[in-house]
Amino acid sequence: MTTPDLNLLRVFDVLLEERNVTRAGARLGLTQSAVSHALNRLRYALNDELFVRGPSGMQPTPRALEMGPQVHAALNQLQAALSFPDFDPATSERRFTLSAGAYACAVLAPTLVSRLGREAPLSELAVVENAPDVLERIDSRRVDFLVGGVTAAPERFARDVILTESLVWVVRAGHPLLSRSPITLEVLTSVPHIVIAPGATESSPSRPGLVVQASWEDAGAFESALTTAKLKRRIGVSVPDTYSALAVAARSEMAALAPRRLAQVSAQSGRVGIIEAPYPQPTVEVALVYLRERLNEPAIAWMRDLIDEVASTL
Structure with missing residues (x-):
């Protein structure tokens, strides 16, 4: 005997409860003809009529009554196994x-x-x-x-x-730039800069379709501002990440560009001071x-x- 698929058993289970093809179809989201077709396939697979028409609807055969409770229990167990358990954060050890x-x-x-x-x-x-x-x-x-x-x-x-996130310039606490006002591009380029250069933004073969901004550099906004003002900056050191840039800035006369929230974390420790960029800054998502x-x-x-x-x- 061929084992019937789960969809047929679901039709059987609902039909056994409703004893009516139309109502069973409404519960299952199926047409009356689709329910009848499923029932015919199940009859063939089990070699039993399963339901016969009577004055009060579809009457189950002895075979249907015998297998009904087991099918219902098995479907419920399968549903429970496939469903995700309730999540209570107060007691979960996830x-x-x-x-x-x-x-x-x-x-x-x-x-x-x-x-x-x-x-x-x-x-x-x-x-x-x-x-x-x-x-x-x-x-x-x-x-x-x-x-x-x-x-x-x-x-x-x-x-x-x-x-x-927005970007700001960071220098060591007590740096002379922190007492300068206003901070202009000329003032900002009077000290060497720390550049974060971990590599270009990319979508690598190991993660196709994923594009990640590789650094917190400001998408060329600073370089564009320098070009417009006909200024150049001096790069003192290149580092692979923002933490390295903050560490170097805290112990040198150099300035680094960093995300504002991360700069504020360092500033709270008293290691660095924050300088607002004197040019239009894009934001980073x-x-x-x-x-x-x-x-x-x-x-x-x-x-x-x-x-x-x-x-x-x-």
């Missing part, structure tokens, strides 16, 4: 994995960890580096979310902009990336909302 760079770790993670400690005290947050195979890790559920300067992602991924289909998972939907709420307070 582990969330976030792929993020230094910026998100410094700016977003502290407040996020604090909120998790209050609202989901038994859960765990794992923050991992932005690896080249990050899309594969998200696809395989090894990573739940990616946070960064993602400007494009494949269609299967959602991309929510959670922060809009920080995005949260995850698989669209996972929003039907209560835990993922809850964490997505929490990250968005935390970002809105920064």
